Amino acid sequence: MSAERVPVRFYQVGSFAVGNRLVSADRRNAQSDPQRANSLTSGHRACAGCGEALGARYALDAATRVTNGQLVAVNATGCLEVFSTPYPETSWQLPWLHSLFANSPSVATGVAAGLRSLGKSEVRVVAQGGDGGTADIGMGALSGMFERNDDVLYICYDNEAYMNTGVQRSSATPGAARTATTDVVGEHPGNVFGTGKFVPAIAMAHEIPYVATASVADLFDLETKVERAMSMHGARYLHILVPCPLGWGSASSDTIRLSRLAEETGLFPVFEAENGELTGSRTIRHRVPVEEYLRLQRRFSHLFTREGEVKDVATVARIQAIADRNIRRYRLSEEVS
Amino acid sequence: MLQQIEGSRAVASAVALCRPNVVCAYPISPQTHIIEAIGAMVKAGELDAEFVNVDSEMAAMSVLIGASAVGARAYTATASQGLLYMMEAVYNVAGLGLPAVMTLANRALGAPINIWNDHSDAMSVRDAGWVQLFAETNQEAIDLHILAFSLAEELSVPVMVCVDGFILTHAIERVDVPEQTQVDRLLAPFEPRHVLDPHDPVSIGAMVGPDAFTEVRYLASIRLSRALDVLPPLAQRHSDELARSVPSLVSPYRLDDADVVVVAMGSVLGTIKDVIDEMRDDGHAIGALGVSCFRPFPKDQIRDALAGASRVVVVEKAFSLGYGGILATDIALVLSGRGIPIHTVIAGLGGRPVWAASLRTCFNEAVDATLSETTFLDLDEEVVAREVDRMAATRRSGPSAENVLRDLAERSRT
Numbered sequence: 001m002s003a004e005r006v007p008v009r010f011y012q013v014g015s016f017a018v019g020n021r022l023v024s025a026d027r028r029n030a031q032s033d034p035q036r037a038n039s040l041t042s043g044h045r046a047c048a049g050c051g052e053a054l055g056a057r058y059a060l061d062a063a064t065r066v067t068n069g070q071l072v073a074v075n076a077t078g079c080l081e082v083f084s085t086p087y088p089e090t091s092w093q094l095p096w097l098h099s100l101f102a103n104s105p106s107v108a109t110g111v112a113a114g115l116r117s118l119g120k121s122e123v124r125v126v127a128q129g130g131d132g133g134t135a136d137i138g139m140g141a142l143s144g145m146f147e148r149n150d151d152v153l154y155i156c157y158d159n160e161a162y163m164n165t166g167v168q169r170s171s172a173t174p175g176a177a178r179t180a181t182t183d184v185v186g187e188h189p190g191n192v193f194g195t196g197k198f199v200p201a202i203a204m205a206h207e208i209p210y211v212a213t214a215s216v217a218d219l220f221d222l223e224t225k226v227e228r229a230m231s232m233h234g235a236r237y238l239h240i241l242v243p244c245p246l247g248w249g250s251a252s253s254d255t256i257r258l259s260r261l262a263e264e265t266g267l268f269p270v271f272e273a274e275n276g277e278l279t280g281s282r283t284i285r286h287r288v289p290v291e292e293y294l295r296l297q298r299r300f301s302h303l304f305t306r307e308g309e310v311k312d313v314a315t316v317a318r319i320q321a322i323a324d325r326n327i328r329r330y331r332l333s334e335e336v337s
Numbered sequence: 338m339l340q341q342i343e344g345s346r347a348v349a350s351a352v353a354l355c356r357p358n359v360v361c362a363y364p365i366s367p368q369t370h371i372i373e374a375i376g377a378m379v380k381a382g383e384l385d386a387e388f389v390n391v392d393s394e395m396a397a398m399s400v401l402i403g404a405s406a407v408g409a410r411a412y413t414a415t416a417s418q419g420l421l422y423m424m425e426a427v428y429n430v431a432g433l434g435l436p437a438v439m440t441l442a443n444r445a446l447g448a449p450i451n452i453w454n455d456h457s458d459a460m461s462v463r464d465a466g467w468v469q470l471f472a473e474t475n476q477e478a479i480d481l482h483i484l485a486f487s488l489a490e491e492l493s494v495p496v497m498v499c500v501d502g503f504i505l506t507h508a509i510e511r512v513d514v515p516e517q518t519q520v521d522r523l524l525a526p527f528e529p530r531h532v533l534d535p536h537d538p539v540s541i542g543a544m545v546g547p548d549a550f551t552e553v554r555y556l557a558s559i560r561l562s563r564a565l566d567v568l569p570p571l572a573q574r575h576s577d578e579l580a581r582s583v584p585s586l587v588s589p590y591r592l593d594d595a596d597v598v599v600v601a602m603g604s605v606l607g608t609i610k611d612v613i614d615e616m617r618d619d620g621h622a623i624g625a626l627g628v629s630c631f632r633p634f635p636k637d638q639i640r641d642a643l644a645g646a647s648r649v650v651v652v653e654k655a656f657s658l659g660y661g662g663i664l665a666t667d668i669a670l671v672l673s674g675r676g677i678p679i680h681t682v683i684a685g686l687g688g689r690p691v692w693a694a695s696l697r698t699c700f701n702e703a704v705d706a707t708l709s710e711t712t713f714l715d716l717d718e719e720v721v722a723r724e725v726d727r728m729a730a731t732r733r734s735g736p737s738a739e740n741v742l743r744d745l746a747e748r749s750r751t
């Protein structure tokens with residue numbers, strides 16, 4: 001009898017994710033709330049299994065919850081903008097502005113400055129864009145917004161290529177990945193290695209109040225980070241990995257699995273930083289070799305045989321080395337932390 | 338209040354009187370003194386505004402977009418390369434129907450890089466959907482800025498006040514700066530047409546396809562063209578309040594019974610008027626028409642003003658490469674069917690002084706019906722011919738800009 005009363009806490013799934021039912025009501029995530037904001041509501045045109053659609057809804061619902069709905073969103077051009085809106089439809093349940101591809105950080109600065117000057121500082125501002133809009137064309141604007149420490153949370157939905165224009169390489173595309181502009185031809189099929197940039201590190205170099213990375217596979221962590229970000233003022237940056245079934249050549253049903261594998265391989269380090277210093281990392285509890293992540297994606301299929309055996313051993317080893325370095329650099333393993 | 342101040346300072350004072358909420362600054366000559374002066378006012382607490390030192394002109398215009406979209410009154414100033422750098426946002430703010438106000442301290446466009454005055458920058462955004470007003474004097478620069486905020490917010494369109502770089506921005510002269518109470522009477526608080534408001538969420542700036550794009554753009558053009566109806570009474574209100582004539586669409590000068598009419602924009606009208614006075618004294622029936630509002634183009638007012646002209650000379654500080662005059666083309670279209678000669682005089686490029694004597698020669702030729710269709714005022718034909726020959730003779734003839742300057746230096750030595 002008494003044994004039955006002891007709350008049973010256990011890891012329900014192989015991923016170690018905690019089932020929402022198992023935590024106390026006040027710690028449950030925004031998504032589990034029937035009254036959730038649905039900032040990006042249903043009916044939009046994203047592909048089935050789009051990680052970006054999930055990431056945006058998770059992040060903005062959490063931000064809406066902590067700001068009591070006093071939130072404005074600025075959106076760069078890209079998949080999120082296109083699939084959510086063509087007039088007269090809009091999936092946005094919050095005030096939303098799309099201006100251009102390169103300028104969403106600056107537009108958000110203007111929104112924040114305008115609100116402050118009108119005495120409406122209680123209304124908070126989120127700017128959002130894809131990896132192309134963030135790491136490439138919007139980098140100058142983003143850096144300016146960071147440097148001025150403007151009161152904006154910028155969220156990058158990183159699907160590792162220019163998806164909206166048909167899957168071209170961006171500076172966030174990983175080595176070996178096939179895109180429409182890094183074809184699997186020539187001596188080094190797919191994207192080259194040794195190029196590209198990791199925007200969270202660039203954000204940290206600006207010593208802004210808060211930088212974090214998150215994945216759509218870990219809702220609690222993602223929401224906690226949005227809440228943490230919104231509890232602060234000044235420039236904040238959140239980088240969310242969002243698998244793209246169309247661009248990655250993955251099954252729609254694998255979006256969450258791929259997010260989780262990206263984290264568990266170390267290829268996508270999940271951490272947070274304040275004022276330029278690493279303050280917390282999600283340690284990998286169940287480390288996975290990179291091929292398990294790569295194998296599920298057609299953009300890496302040239303690395304494997306038809307049967308799924310590693311064919312290009314050297315390239316896979318190179319990708320593994322990147323994962324290992326991330327684990328050291330961002331203290332993702334219990335051994336090194 | 339009468340003050341002896343620099344044009345930039347005058348513009349800054351006018352802008353401050355309009356109580357902007359957000360001002361963006363990115364430096365480029367000859368606009369710098371304007372934003373510096375506003376920045377100082379904000380820092381000193383004389384002006385209650387957000388002053389944002391941005392990372393580029395693209396950011397400056399984008400900040401204006403964001404600020405305007407939440408209902409804030411937003412202002413910036415730029416010139417030349419800065420205008421081109423923000424070009425995408427210049428079109429965007431107009432397309433979104435947001436009433437930003439910007440000073441354009443007119444300057445040439447490179448290459449070759451040149452910081453001095455002409456109108457190439459303003460002409461490059463002719464089709465962007467902004468109202469473009471041109472100041473002839475620093476007094477007009479002041480008055481047009483106040484008018485610009487009224488007009489922009491009334492119509493929900495952005496307004497650009499073109500002020501000749503250096504010639505006006507850096508000229509120190511006497512101007513009458515209005516009192517705050519006067520400007521407050523002229524400029525009501527900004528009531529946006531659409532606004533980002535959590536209590537009434539809207540989506541602004543979404544995609545429009547072929548099904549409605551024509552209609553949406555047509556409506557944008559109607560909205561812009563309404564300036565032609567709204568501006569004259571508004572300018573009259575401002576004139577009444579300020580007790581002086583605030584420019585509206587066009588500014589006629591000695592047009593009565595004028596056979597030859599000179600059309601121009603901006604500060605060059607001052608020199609043109611002097612020449613016209615001289616020629617009137619000599620008995621020639623000549624007058625001038627200043628175009629104060631270039632976009633939307635006041636076709637009817639120009640047609641009426643030029644009704645009595647038998648010959649038109651358009652003096653302009655820009656041209657369309659491979660074609661010719663830009664304002665002249667617009668004037669020609671307005672006068673099509675009249676069958677009167679229309680001459681283009683391209684003058685003052687990259688800060689080249691527009692001498693009264695050179696204009697007088699052109700206008701005399703116009704009176705004598707010997708003026709050619711297009712004249713590049715004071716063009717150094719000899720230097721041009723040498724470079725043309727050089728290019729014909731040598732494949733790798735080098736940069737023309739350098740060659741021309743070497744030729745000039747050589748000539749001045751001999």
Ligand SMILES: Cc1ncc(C[n+]2csc(CCOP(=O)(O)OP(=O)(O)O)c2C)c(N)n1
Pocket residue numbers: 052077078079080101102129130131132133134157159161162163164165170
């Ligand atoms: C100035 C400019 N250059 C290029 C484009 C074309 N363009 C629109 S969306 C897009 C790709 C966006 O990629 P990303 O930012 O990664 O977002 P995603 O679509 O992948 O979510 C591009 C290249 C544009 N709209 N504007």
Ligand code: SF4
Pocket residue numbers: 045046047048049050051052053079080083159163164243244245246247
């Ligand atoms: S292409 Fe990718 S990012 Fe775009 S809607 Fe489809 S799944 Fe989402």
Ligand SMILES: [Mg+2]
Pocket residue numbers: 130131132157158159160161162163
């Ligand atoms: Mg992308």
